[in-house]
Amino acid sequence: MKIIVCLKQVPETNNVKIDPVTHNLQRNGISGVINSFDVNAIEAALELKDRYGAEVVALTMGPPDYEKTLRLAMAMGANEGVLLSSRGFAGADTLATATVLAAAVNKIGGADLILFGRQAVDADTGQVGPLVAEKLDLPQYTYVSKLNLSSDGQIDAVRMLDGGTVRVNGDLPAVATVRSELNEPRYATPRNIKLSFKKDIVVYDEKDLDLDDSEIGQAGSPTIVTKVYTPTATPKVTETLEGSAKEAAQNLLTKLSEKSIL
Amino acid sequence: MFDNTFTPEQQMLHQMVKDFTAKEVAPFDMAIDQKGDFTDGLFQKLIDNGFLGLTLPEEYGGAAFDPIATATTINDLAYGNASVGVTLEGHYKTLDQLMKYGNENIQKEYLDSANHRIFAFSNTEPSGGSNPTGISSTAVKEGNKWIINGDKVMITNGGLAEVYIILVKSGENEFSCFLIDKDMPGFSFGKREDFIGLRGTPVGEVVMNNIEVSEDHLIGKRGQGLEIADQAHDDARILMGAVLTGIMEHALKIASDYAKQRKALDTPLTDLQVIQEKIANIAISKELTKLVYQQAAIRKQNGQPYMEEAAMAKTFGSRSAVKAGDDALQVLAGYGYSREYPIEHLIRDARALEIAEGTVEKMRTAIAKAEFEK
Structure with a gap:
C-alpha cells in the first residue's frame, strides 16, 4: 500500500499580517511550522503503515525551506519526502495548489490513500483536500475522526460533522482529510530526526509535473480576495415560551413556521 | 545567544523535546516530587521515545547527537522536572566514558542495551x-x-x-x-x-x-581510573549547568506569570521595582548559566579542554538557581511558601547540585588552580 500525506507549512505566529494590496497572508520573514492538523494526517498514515505495511510519502508545495516540514514527517516515520518548489507556484490559491498537488500525485505514481489535515490553521479553507480528490476523480472522506481498512481492502471511516458522526465505507484509492480527534501524533525520536536529515528530498517544478504556466501560481488562481475582516458577532436571543405545554408547543410551531424552518 | 546557531537537526530535536516536556513531564512535576519517584509510565516513555540512545553511535541504534544537543535536551527536560534531567545526565555521562575508554568487546556487548537500560x-x-x-x-x-x-x-x-x-x-x-x-x-x-x-x-x-x-x-x-572519574565529573557538570538552567527557567516562568496577574493594593506587581529586580536577577542568572554550559559543550564538541567551563556552569548555576528559587518564592510570597506551588521543591532540587558531582568548594579550587596555571 502507498499513502501520500500532503502537508502545509504555516506561519509560526498567530499575529499574521495581511498584504494591503492582494489581501493575502504575508508570509515573508515569518518562520514556518507544520500545520497542526497535518501532523494528525502523518500519524494516520503511520498507524496504517504499522498495521498493514505501507510506503508513506510526505508531499508539500512551497519554497526550499519547506523542506523542514518534510524532514519532520520523515523523522516521525514517513519513508520519503517530495517538495514541489518553483517561483511559478507562488501566489497560488486553493485551486492552483490542488492542481500542482494532483499532478505531483500522478508523477509519484498515484497512491492508495491520499491524506490531508482537515484544514490549514492560517487560511482555514479546508478546500485543498477535496479539490485534489476532484482533480484526481477519487472519492473523498472529509473530517475523518476514525480510520480503518476493512479486510476486503475498503476504507472504513467515521466522519465527525457538526451535530453528529457518519460512518462511511468505500473503495480505495481515496482522499481523506483528518481531524485532530483521529489520533495522538507520535514524537519524532532523536534517532529518526538524525536519520531524516540523511535522506534525499525529491524536488519537482512545473516542468517536471508537465504543467502549463496558466494552471499554476497566480495565473491559475481564480480566487480574488476583496476584503479580509473579523466578522461581528451576532447577539444570540433567548426567548422563553410561556403557557401550558400544549400552548408552548403550538407557539413554538408558529415561530418556526414564521422563520421558514418548518 | 547560541540557540540561534543550532543546526536544523538540533532545532528539530529542541522542538521535539520541548513538546515532549510540555506533555509528558511538566504536568507530573509536582506528582514526581510528592511521590519521591517517577510517575507511572514516564520512564518507559523516555525509553520508547529514544532518549536513552541520544548520544549513542548510530551503529548501536542511537542518534549520535553532539554535546550541545545533549545539554539542550537536558535543559528542556529539566524545565519540566529537574529529576528527569538528572537521571538522563547520570546515564549520558556514564555512556561518554564507555564510548571513550571502553574496549571494542565491551562496547559491542553493552552499548546496544543502553537504548533501554539506564x-x-x-x-x-x-x-x-x-x-x-x-x-x-x-x-x-x-x-x-x-x-x-x-x-x-x-x-x-x-x-x-x-x-x-x-x-x-x-x-x-x-x-x-x-x-x-x-x-x-x-x-x-x-x-x-x-x-x-x-x-x-x-x-x-x-x-x-x-x-x-x-x-x-x-x-x-589499569590505573586510569581517576582520570576517567574526573572525565565523568566534567561531562556531568556541563549537563548539571543545563539542569540548573531548566530549574531557573521554571522559577522565572512561575514568578513572571504570577507577577503579571497579581496586584499589591491597586498596583500591578509588574510595576513594582522590588519585583522587577527579582525577575531581572533570575533572568540574568538563567541566561549566564546557559551561556557557560553551552560554551563548555561547544569546547567539548570541538575537542578543546572544558573542565573549567563545566565547573563554572555547575558552581555559578547551582547557587544562582537556589537564589532564583528564593527570589521566585518571595514574588509569590505566601503562595511561594506553600507546598501547593512548585517553587519550594525547585529550591530543594537546585540545592542538591551544590554538592553532587563535586562540591562547589571543590569546584572553586579546581577553577582557581586552572587560572593559576595560565
Whole structure:
C-alpha cells in the first residue's frame, strides 16, 4: 500500500499580517511550522503503515525551506519526502495548489490513500483536500475522526460533522482529510530526526509535473480576495415560551413556521 | 545567544523535546516530587521515545547527537522536572566514558542495551566522595579474571540503573574503572537515600560481593581510573549547568506569570521595582548559566579542554538557581511558601547540585588552580 500525506507549512505566529494590496497572508520573514492538523494526517498514515505495511510519502508545495516540514514527517516515520518548489507556484490559491498537488500525485505514481489535515490553521479553507480528490476523480472522506481498512481492502471511516458522526465505507484509492480527534501524533525520536536529515528530498517544478504556466501560481488562481475582516458577532436571543405545554408547543410551531424552518 | 546557531537537526530535536516536556513531564512535576519517584509510565516513555540512545553511535541504534544537543535536551527536560534531567545526565555521562575508554568487546556487548537500560557511574563510598582516593572498594586480579568487592553509595540512578561503571582500587595507590551488571552474581542493591530534593531520581547503594568479571570489563587502562572519574565529573557538570538552567527557567516562568496577574493594593506587581529586580536577577542568572554550559559543550564538541567551563556552569548555576528559587518564592510570597506551588521543591532540587558531582568548594579550587596555571 502507498499513502501520500500532503502537508502545509504555516506561519509560526498567530499575529499574521495581511498584504494591503492582494489581501493575502504575508508570509515573508515569518518562520514556518507544520500545520497542526497535518501532523494528525502523518500519524494516520503511520498507524496504517504499522498495521498493514505501507510506503508513506510526505508531499508539500512551497519554497526550499519547506523542506523542514518534510524532514519532520520523515523523522516521525514517513519513508520519503517530495517538495514541489518553483517561483511559478507562488501566489497560488486553493485551486492552483490542488492542481500542482494532483499532478505531483500522478508523477509519484498515484497512491492508495491520499491524506490531508482537515484544514490549514492560517487560511482555514479546508478546500485543498477535496479539490485534489476532484482533480484526481477519487472519492473523498472529509473530517475523518476514525480510520480503518476493512479486510476486503475498503476504507472504513467515521466522519465527525457538526451535530453528529457518519460512518462511511468505500473503495480505495481515496482522499481523506483528518481531524485532530483521529489520533495522538507520535514524537519524532532523536534517532529518526538524525536519520531524516540523511535522506534525499525529491524536488519537482512545473516542468517536471508537465504543467502549463496558466494552471499554476497566480495565473491559475481564480480566487480574488476583496476584503479580509473579523466578522461581528451576532447577539444570540433567548426567548422563553410561556403557557401550558400544549400552548408552548403550538407557539413554538408558529415561530418556526414564521422563520421558514418548518 | 547560541540557540540561534543550532543546526536544523538540533532545532528539530529542541522542538521535539520541548513538546515532549510540555506533555509528558511538566504536568507530573509536582506528582514526581510528592511521590519521591517517577510517575507511572514516564520512564518507559523516555525509553520508547529514544532518549536513552541520544548520544549513542548510530551503529548501536542511537542518534549520535553532539554535546550541545545533549545539554539542550537536558535543559528542556529539566524545565519540566529537574529529576528527569538528572537521571538522563547520570546515564549520558556514564555512556561518554564507555564510548571513550571502553574496549571494542565491551562496547559491542553493552552499548546496544543502553537504548533501554539506564547506566550509572559510581565513585562515592562512605569513606570518600569528592576525594575519590579515600575509597576502599577493590578489584583483585586472579588469573585472567578480576574479583570486585566493596560498597558504593549515593549513586545517581542507583537502584534504577542496570549497568554501572565503578571506580575501585586495583593496587597500591592504583585506581581503575570496571563495568558491572546488576545481573552478575554477587551484585546487590542497598538502601536508597531519602534526599530532600531531586526526589524523582533514585540515589542509592550498590554492594559488590566477589563479583567476577573478565579483562574486557576494565574500562580504560589499569590505573586510569581517576582520570576517567574526573572525565565523568566534567561531562556531568556541563549537563548539571543545563539542569540548573531548566530549574531557573521554571522559577522565572512561575514568578513572571504570577507577577503579571497579581496586584499589591491597586498596583500591578509588574510595576513594582522590588519585583522587577527579582525577575531581572533570575533572568540574568538563567541566561549566564546557559551561556557557560553551552560554551563548555561547544569546547567539548570541538575537542578543546572544558573542565573549567563545566565547573563554572555547575558552581555559578547551582547557587544562582537556589537564589532564583528564593527570589521566585518571595514574588509569590505566601503562595511561594506553600507546598501547593512548585517553587519550594525547585529550591530543594537546585540545592542538591551544590554538592553532587563535586562540591562547589571543590569546584572553586579546581577553577582557581586552572587560572593559576595560565
